[in-house]
Amino acid sequence: MAEEKKADCSPEGIAHKLARPNILALAPYRCARDDYSSGILLDANENPIGPTALPTQSTTNSLSLERYPDPYQITLKHKYLQFRNASTQLTPDNVFVGVGSDEAIDLLMRIFCVPGVDNIVITPPTYGMYKVSAAVNDVEVIKVDLTPDFDVRVNETLAATNANTKLLFICSPGNPTARAIPHSTIIALATSPLYNGYIVVDEAYIDFSPVASTISLLSSYPNIIVLQTLSKAFGLAGIRCGFALSHPDVIQLMNNVKAPYNMNSLTTEVAINALGNVEDVLKVNVQTLLEQREVVMKELEKLDFVTKVYPSDANFVLFRLERFAQEVYKVMADGGVVTRYRGNEVHCHECIRVSIGQEHENQEFLKRLVDTYQKLSS
Ligand SMILES: Cc1ncc(COP(=O)(O)O)c(C=O)c1O
Structure with a gap:
């Protein structure tokens, strides 16, 4: 979700004199919510139907909030493995719980990459946080673009690695591509003699995808890390x-x-509650969003100024306008319908990414898109 904006550390201040050079060069995180935080928010690929669970209503101190939390979240890990049908192959020793998967991305760089020496490989267009975390940790980023259809170029990607490449990030389904990467590609990367580092498969959107999680590969491939x-x-x-x-x-x-x-008691409680609501809430909400995704894609395809609607294995859709994508994004966001302009990303010229919302939000988005484009082109 995060990306860079201009650095704002005063050159006269003490911080400027004392900070590490790579941190000074860093720009503060910037996300769509910095500019627009209200309205119809279809910019961050959240699930706008709502949470799968709430905190347990409590008038007693059932979580013992005066105490530090469980450092290893064993109950949560067991429940998560059950949810993923992985309890027979994996144990809590195979699971780390973090402050979002963003914490895991940062930890992996701190663990495996020597600052100023090692590197990671990413495959743009991809999730911005890999680059941000690498900059924080003074880790070089090697980029090997996906194909225009958002496939991994396996040979080129492997050829770009070197003895200092510790992590190769594959986002599947990809953000902003919405495209799931087949297991055969992950296996080809994991088994190649050309690369000895880890393959990090970021599966933030896996529950919307027809391609199954690569968790099933973990017992055979110890060099895969799934997020x-x-x-x-x-x-x-x-x-x-x-x-x-x-x-x-x-x-x-x-x-x-x-x-x-790292994990507080309130978060862990809600996470455990959510894993108890898989059949009656999670699956129902995912199904609703998948149906809405079809509606949005079909409607976008009907519009003559939309030149491409990319296939989606996620809860968002990437589409291309004939022109004016940035202006359309801005005018719509100013008017309260917030999407994400992706036109600066490789292969994403004139593209907008829209998260799938609730039915009324999607209808409003489609209506505003047509109105805005017509106004801008008249
Ligand atoms: C591909 C991808 N990975 C990870 C994340 C971050 O997930 P979390 O909220 O768990 O930090 C995002 C958020 O947008 C994402 O798009």
């Missing part, structure tokens, strides 16, 4: 809860490096 989150399908972006699943050696290192009490 997942409750921020998307579970509708729980506000509690900040993400997961990394991998070989116990990786998880042990993550536990060694994380802050001792």
